[in-house]
Amino acid sequence: MPSTGFSLDSASVMLVWTAIAIYALAFIAYTIDLSRRSVAAIDAKDAATEDVRELVGVGAATASSSASSRGSVETIDQVRARQERAAEALTARGSRRDRPVWARIGTTLTWLGFLFHLAADVTRGIASGRVPWSNMYEFALTGTLLIVAVYLAVLFRYDLRFLGSFITGLIVLLMGGSAVAFYREITPLADPLKSVWLVVHVFVASLATALFALAFALSVLQLMQIRRERRALAAAEAGTAGAKTGPGFLRLLPSAENLESLAYRFAIIGFIFWTFTLIAGSIWANDAWGRYWGFDTKEVWTFVIWVLYAGYIHARATRGWRGTRSAWLSIVGFAAVMFNFTIVNMFFKGLHAYSGLTTGGS
């Protein structure tokens, strides 16, 4: 069967590159959307200011509007009202959702890319006659597929299209990098991988990674939003006009607290999956290597990541650690996940030597 296997696999490679190209287009569309949100935010602000000026002009200014008339500074109430709107928009469903054209193009393209990606993954699986996640290249292929799948699934519940450019950008980088650096021809499964736990352990680990990626993106936005809110507050108090508060699109995003709460929800689901990964891995290790835990490098990093996210969950409940500090923990946690996937797989010596990147080792 080598000839059919070869052609299916090359079809899979074609599909991979098609998917990457489509994701790249989605990334562009989402980025245009973000920049248009910035413009929209500035327009909205200007319009608000215009209204106030008009009111001032006809001499109907009240105490509160005269405060805001000192330039394009929003009042706290205006900020709150916009945050309420953003929070509602976050959970709006179906037809009640905003319909920004570029974000819709981005999402449509992401769906299209996802279908190609899925086809690529399935054909690779069929060509190899096993689950398509048993070396670095296949794991990257399936892992990124799950990140997109989780993102698209979450879109049904929350309007997270503002994360679109982060997600598609990340996918293009990971997929492109893997396709270039990690691609290997299909080889038979090494004996230690012939286990039902390959299906469970690796799949759940990928799922956890996908959720952590979303939590990470939200935590980054949360930090940006915290900075913007602080600056906006300072500007409102000082009454300084036109103070720079950061990227404009943030003004139309949910408040830092909303972002944090959402990031937390993804992170805890990811944490559950990660715990399960750890336990499933131990059961497998007990069958394959004769011990459930041996501080193999990969085990160490899985443990480190677990502890970091446990720390994150505790930080969220500790006075003085909620907010900025816990967001940093979420970021460090995801950095460790990425480190575990790339650097540890490629350069660290250990028993999880299934990347297929080096010849040798049995």
Next chain:
Amino acid sequence: MSRSRSESGRDADPLRPSDHIDGADEADAVGSVDEKDAASAVTSPRLGPLGWARWAWRQLTSMRTALILLLLLAIAAVPGSIVPQRTADPNGVTQYQTDHPDLFPILDKLQLFDVYSSAWFSAIYLLLFISLIGCVIPRLKHHWKAMRALPPRTPARLSRLDDHRAATLTLADGVDATTAAADAIDAAERMLRGARYRVHRYDGRGSYSVSAERGYLRETGNLLFHIALVGVLIAVGVGGAFTYTGQRVIVQGTTFVNQLQDYSSFNPGRFVDGNALDPFSLTLDKFDVTYTPASDTGAGQAGDFVAHLTTKTEGGSAQQDEVRVNHPLEVAGDRVYLMGNGYAPTIIVRDSAGKVIYNESVPFLPQDNNMTSLGVVKIPDGLPQQLGLVGFFYPTMQPLTTGAFSSVYPDLIYPVLTLNVYAGDLGINDGTPRSVYTLDPTGMTQLTGGTTGVNSLELMPGQTAKLPNDWGTVTFVNEADPSASTLVTGSLDASKTMQAVGTDYSASVKRFVSLSIHHDASSVWVLVFAGLAVAGLLAALFVPRRRMWVRVTPKDGALRLEYAGLARGEDPAIAVAVTQLAERHAKSVAKAAKTAPQASTDASDAPAGDDATPGEAHNGRA
């Protein structure tokens, strides 16, 4: 999520360390009857030893300390993945010592080669677990009481809570408002009880109210998770003392008995009696492996390893079993793992008179993926001098352009054994333990191969070669035809190579397997506790704990209906829950009274200014 901090300040249930975000404020603790809280009050004048001990305990069991310890644990675990560890990679440690002779002693002093049993790593996790236990015990007591306590009294002003709804229901003429109110509150009680709330009625002062609480499972789960982690630690620690692992190489056709002296290496836990192991025996009947054909991608990759064993337990009959990778064999409570395999050429050495002085199948250790294997034969007696043979075995031999041999495929296609002969002192007479897999050439003279100018002995299965100095012969036995013996001289030449093509050598050489035998009764307990931890975690993270209140006040032929909810901890759905309760209840009451409720006031109407507690932090809502 939504939460009222003024509320949680007064009444900390579930009990948390003082710096928990839902915990009691430090300021609130002043004047509290709780001694522990009083000790931390800023005003305490002087602390005695006991006071300091209490202070230290409180610090250790605080959220902040636990968090720092967690982060420290994560950081402390990292070096163990960078520097090779004695437990996971002993050869790596030796290599490191050779590569970095200056750095090694310093790192060794810092226990960096035994990170996970080092003093500093142990200190972190032990402190963490003490902190955890110190945190969990008071919470256990508190939770035990809370589970038996009644839901709290309905607050006087429900509108002060973040999530509240209100409605007014005008009753038809002739309906008694008090009866209607009592009926309405009965309906609310039923509704809440049906939603698995624990309910209690607080009627009086002209109104009827029901107080309800649910989600005790959240705290139960949280406690269970933490206790299960302690359980995992204890199971690992205690279990380790009763665990043993041992390794043994078995050549095809030979038998291993589970007793101390039959192991080549044995690592017992502290409480393992090496002389009282469960007696059982294992005989290797056959070893199967398949190799990817040379024409396919991944050529020569080995797979489908199966060791066919005959096992015999004490008092039991012989049984045919298999050990595969990922599928260890259970025998008498022990697990047998397949760790490695290789070729074990049978070598017969005869003296010059033709008497057999050595006849063994020698395990040759594989050196690469094509099973180029290295083995040693030691013959202390029977010849003029002690003899050492260092052998290379090539299952499919092909000479390189340099003339050196190599194996190009792991299966037995063209098997060749080469032997370098050393004569002299094997260094085993004084009882010094020597590895059977290496030969120390000190004090020995090399007679063939290398720089001696004499070719190594080169044999294919079934061939015999003469030892140097006419000391005797060496035979490489063909297992498929043990009696065959062709005397060869010098190197393999082309004609013999041609002869070999077409000959089936697949059964010509015996195999060996290396087995690892483990006894670990604790792993089941570790798994049980890990499972409990996951169950606890699910409950702790996803079961919402909330209080609900419904109050009905009859007034002038109308009913005023108030609903409020209070989240205890993360609860993104509380607002929805309150709204749904309000809608369902108002509808059912209206149906019962055959009237429609008036427009309900919205929850978002802000509490009046006089309601706000001074110093109450602003609390946003998700």
